[in-house]
Amino acid sequence: MDLKLQSLTKSIWVFHAACSPCNNCDIEILDLLTPRYDVERFGMVLVGSVRHADALLVTGVPNYKTAERIKKLYAQASKPCLVVAIGNCACGRIMFRESYNSPCNLDEIIPVDVYIPGCPPKPEAMIAGIVKLISKIKGVR
Amino acid sequence: MLKIIFNYLIFPGFLFSAFLGLMTSWLDRKITARIQWRKGPVWYQNFVDILKLFYKEIIIPTQAKLSFTLSPFLGLGAVTIVATILGRLLISPNESFLGDLIVVIYLLAIPAIAFILGASSCGNPLASVGASREIKMLLGYELPFILSILVVIIKAHSIKFNEIINQQMVSGSYIFSFSGAIAFLVAFLCAQAKLGFVPFDVSEAEQEIMGGVLIEYSGLLLAIFKLMRAILFYIMPILLIVLFMGKDLTLGFLILKYLLLVILVTLFKNTNPRLRIEQVLKFFWGYLSSLGIIAIILALLGL
Numbered sequence: 367m368d369l370k371l372q373s374l375t376k377s378i379w380v381f382h383a384a385c386s387p388c389n390n391c392d393i394e395i396l397d398l399l400t401p402r403y404d405v406e407r408f409g410m411v412l413v414g415s416v417r418h419a420d421a422l423l424v425t426g427v428p429n430y431k432t433a434e435r436i437k438k439l440y441a442q443a444s445k446p447c448l449v450v451a452i453g454n455c456a457c458g459r460i461m462f463r464e465s466y467n468s469p470c471n472l473d474e475i476i477p478v479d480v481y482i483p484g485c486p487p488k489p490e491a492m493i494a495g496i497v498k499l500i501s502k503i504k505g506v507r
Numbered sequence: 508m509l510k511i512i513f514n515y516l517i518f519p520g521f522l523f524s525a526f527l528g529l530m531t532s533w534l535d536r537k538i539t540a541r542i543q544w545r546k547g548p549v550w551y552q553n554f555v556d557i558l559k560l561f562y563k564e565i566i567i568p569t570q571a572k573l574s575f576t577l578s579p580f581l582g583l584g585a586v587t588i589v590a591t592i593l594g595r596l597l598i599s600p601n602e603s604f605l606g607d608l609i610v611v612i613y614l615l616a617i618p619a620i621a622f623i624l625g626a627s628s629c630g631n632p633l634a635s636v637g638a639s640r641e642i643k644m645l646l647g648y649e650l651p652f653i654l655s656i657l658v659v660i661i662k663a664h665s666i667k668f669n670e671i672i673n674q675q676m677v678s679g680s681y682i683f684s685f686s687g688a689i690a691f692l693v694a695f696l697c698a699q700a701k702l703g704f705v706p707f708d709v710s711e712a713e714q715e716i717m718g719g720v721l722i723e724y725s726g727l728l729l730a731i732f733k734l735m736r737a738i739l740f741y742i743m744p745i746l747l748i749v750l751f752m753g754k755d756l757t758l759g760f761l762i763l764k765y766l767l768l769v770i771l772v773t774l775f776k777n778t779n780p781r782l783r784i785e786q787v788l789k790f791f792w793g794y795l796s797s798l799g800i801i802a803i804i805l806a807l808l809g810l
Contacts, residue, residue, distance in 0.1 A: 373559040377552065404545035406536070409552055414713035417566060417725040420559070444564040444725035 374420065374446065375500045377409035381419030381443070385436045385472065387426030390486040391453040395423055398489040405493070421448040424478075427455040429467045433475055440476040448479045448499065452492065457481040519594020521587045528737030529553040531769055535740070538773045553737065560730035568723055570630030575723070578628075579731035582621030585614045586738040593745050596668050597756060603669030611746065612656065615701065618735055619645045622710065625732075626720035637719025640784050641710040644700060647791035648707075652697035654799030658690035659750050661806045668749060675753035682751045686805035691751045693799050695768075698743040699775060700791070703736065706779040707787055744768035 384392055398405060399412055413419055416439055428436055440449070451472055454460045458481075462468050472478060480502070482495035514520055532553050540547025567575060589611055595602050619641055626638035662681055663671045681687030700707035711719035724732060748756075748764050782790065 369558070370562050373555050373562060377555045377559045401540075401543045401545040404540070404547075406540065406548050407546050409548060409555060414717035415722040417723060418718065418721075418729060420563075442566075444566050446563070 391425035524590035528741035563726040565726035578625035585617035651795035655690040655694040689802040
């Protein structure tokens, strides 16, 4: 067993990076962290500072202002740091694709490890996405 | 010489107390989870967290000074020495030296000083807000904490742990006298503030100043601060037991009292909202200090 991989996947501290969302995905993320779904069973804790984070939960469409911020935020995180795109907007900008204030996709700014589509995605969908992410890191098919 | 190194690094010292401290932190998390009607983390969760932080990148801000890197080690060293003194005391009480109570009081102020040093040298404005709050907290809780320990000193006529324990074995635990009970209450609340737990966690309030004093720390340095907190969580109940409930210190009773205190701390943490900094200062300087002075007067009257 690889100790490094084990410890990284058993204790994922998440940082909630709202990148100009409409707040629906944020409310669903809060639902994910409440006692009903209890992700602390798997060692996932919400942290306040990006320096402590192992995963960035990014929601929303990057616009001209937040695109720079999300890039800086990713640079400030201590590596290895994963990026989880939550919601249709973060996955591929859907109806904001031709919008005047949206320069590019999220994955053109920072490397995204897992996409969780949905508008907003349910907490169950997020847990399924994180499970897929962990098995992807471990190299299991 | 080899025995001293063994004492400091392995048995009552670093490794042993780190293990027990992380287990106590797990107990705290598990009880919190059960109170909130959920399952909670597995027992090795804190060990995994520390191990993971060892593998992460250490980021040192460009404005940071040398004290940013050194202060976690300062804090960890201080709590390790306290853990060793208390551990040796419980194993063989005769090794106690004159004034070890005073040494422990001084060393217990160092973790807060380590937080202040580290946070104020990293150049982050939120960290400096956290550091200033930590300074105010330190000024706030040290006074009632020392007042409550003064009650023990007056009752035992000694500043040696050994004689404090012997006195309690002869005449019963101090917590069962009037002044002792009040002093225990004061010391318990000060211990809560020293641990940085919820009613008094203004210095690292995650929702308002994003981790406060810990905001710029990552990787190994953060792991060392977490370890320091864990060891502190293990030594504060032990200190309270030695000072106020020292009648029966056989292993079974020791573990029972320890678990009781940890559960009390956790329940107090889970049932109270965070106070603002001026409320904390009012609480410690107003109510608790007056309670401490009343306890001292009662102790001088012999109650």
